[in-house]
Amino acid sequence: MYAAERQQWLLDRTRDRGRVDVAAVADELDVTPETIRRDLGTLERQGLVRRVHGGAIPSDLLDFEPGVGQRDTQAGAEKERIVKAAVAELRTATTLLLDAGTTTARLATALPRERDFTIVTNSLPIASSLAGRPNVHLRLLGGRVRGTTLATVDEWATGVLAGLTVDIAFLGTNGFSAERGLTTPDPDEGATKRAMIHAARRAIVLADAGKFRADQFVRFGTLDQIDTLITDTGLAEADAASLEAAGPKVVRA
Secondary structure, eight states, X not given: OOHHHHHHHHHHXXXXXSOEEHHHHHHHHTXXXXXXXXXXXXXXXXXXXXXXXXXXXXXXXXXXXXXXXXXXXXXXXXXXXXXXXXXXXXXXXXXXXEOSSHHHHHHHHHSOSSSOEEEXXXXXXXXXXXXXXXXXEEEEOOSEEETTTTEEESHHHHHHHTTOOEEEEXXXXXXXXXXXXXXXXXXXXXXXXXXXXXXXXXXXXXXXXXXXXXXXXXXXXXXXXXXXXXXOTXXXXXXXXXXXXXXXXXXXX
16 A cells, blocks of 8 residues: 555545544554554644544544533543542542543442432433432533533523532543644533633543544643542553652553
8 A cells, every 4th residue: 555545545434434544544544553644643733633542533624523422432431440540539529520521421330229329411311310229319510502412501600600519520521632732512511611620629630642642633631630530541651650740540441
């Protein structure tokens, strides 16, 4: 395969699947990872892809946010490990904020059933999954519902959050990096996440390694504003160390 053919193949694969992994496609095409990195660098200079940790995403993904169903199919095994580590962080917490997101939704279903929780969420799917749990005292934030994430946002949500104090806020993010902090595509959702951080005694971010350096439009928090970042082993130890130097404990599940 000539370089131009390989680059077109990489571009098509990235657009079709939402991202490519350097190691996986190098093995599939029987070339070295360095060759794939050079090809992705060429595509990035042309504005066709955006390099992220371990691979690349389409450049227009910075302006396109996949829906809940699509995101829930991505990095499933990694999210399960992240959730298990998140449960271990509960300790004696009884009041929780659960941000909208597919990983936080998995956490909601994994919460212990033998103890009582007061849970506040801005996620319609999370509220639906917890509504019948006898050990959960559930509060759903109001506001405009974003169709993409099924989250309630805007001042109806942030106004209530300003008056709350909870033990832990578990948050999702679309991107994280030492340079840009925690980012998301939508300003209203960013404002709601920011209010959640301020409402919590401890703020814990759950994010798979594919979101490392996938910086988005709106920064809703800096790394020194959160206590813990739980990700997966796809994040290199050196990158985890650079993140920890910016503030939070980093758990690679």
